[in-house]
Amino acid sequence: GQQVMQIPQYQHVQEGEDFTTYCNSSTTLSNIQWYKQRPGGHPVFLIQLVKSGEVKKQKRLTFQFGEAKKNSSLHITATQTTDVGTYFCAGPRGATNKLIFGTGTLLAVQP
Amino acid sequence: KAGVTQTPRYLIKTRGQQVTLSCSPISGHRSVSWYQQTPGQGLQFLFEYFSETQRNKGNFPGRFSGRQFSNSRSEMNVSTLELGDSALYLCASSLHGDEPLHFGNGTRLTVT
Numbered sequence: 001g002q003q004v005m006q007i008p009q010y011q012h013v014q015e016g017e018d019f020t021t022y023c024n025s026s027t028t029l030s031n032i033q034w035y036k037q038r039p040g041g042h043p044v045f046l047i048q049l050v051k052s053g054e055v056k057k058q059k060r061l062t063f064q065f066g067e068a069k070k071n072s073s074l075h076i077t078a079t080q081t082t083d084v085g086t087y088f089c090a091g092p093r094g095a096t097n098k099l100i101f102g103t104g105t106l107l108a109v110q111p
Numbered sequence: 112k113a114g115v116t117q118t119p120r121y122l123i124k125t126r127g128q129q130v131t132l133s134c135s136p137i138s139g140h141r142s143v144s145w146y147q148q149t150p151g152q153g154l155q156f157l158f159e160y161f162s163e164t165q166r167n168k169g170n171f172p173g174r175f176s177g178r179q180f181s182n183s184r185s186e187m188n189v190s191t192l193e194l195g196d197s198a199l200y201l202c203a204s205s206l207h208g209d210e211p212l213h214f215g216n217g218t219r220l221t222v223t
Contacts, residue, residue: 033211041216042217043154044214046213088154097208097209098156101154103153
């Protein structure tokens with residue numbers, strides 16, 4: 001079953017509002033990756049975090065890796081309609097590092 | 112560089128039949144992973160192939176199998192299809208398997 005949980009499952013915001021999704025792993029991760037999947041599309045890689053406590057920014061998106069490397073967050077400032085989609089975190093598992101995806105957060109943005 | 116190509120895009124099959132899906136990775140990528148995506152279960156890892164060898168396997172029954180060819184192209188096969196196998200099957204490639212994944216557009220399988 002899923003070992004990487006994300007909350008919330010779904011978020012509906014007005015355009016211009018902020019949005020945050022949280023990712024929690026049952027075990028320590030060597031790194032965490034974030035992907036975005038537009039409706040009807042496929043997941044597209046956004047960013048990878050490796051270091052404990054790392055924070056990275058991509059324009060209006062801020063990604064954070066927890067100090068214990070077991071959780072992560074993605075924050076979007078002033079959402080736009082182009083931000084609509086499902087955001088997945090993913091982390092490597094097992095000796096050969098197969099990539100396991102979180103449950104995803106579906107973001108809906110009302111203009 | 113061409114992206115990851117999956118064929119076919121859509122498939123409709125009947126219960127009990129078998130199906131083969133194809134994936135051509137980005138040129139030079141040697142790792143190919145397969146995922147099943149359903150509304151209820153999200154993105155579930157099926158298996159990963161690297162240099163023609165299955166390197167990782169998820170928790171799916173033996174009806175799900177795959178292989179990789181010397182040119183890194185990969186196929187997955189599902190035998191004795193069940194209604195619950197209806198899903199979007201996504202293939203993803205990377206250079207060696209520990210880099211971020213590049214996904215194809217997927218094959219949408221409907222089992223009736």
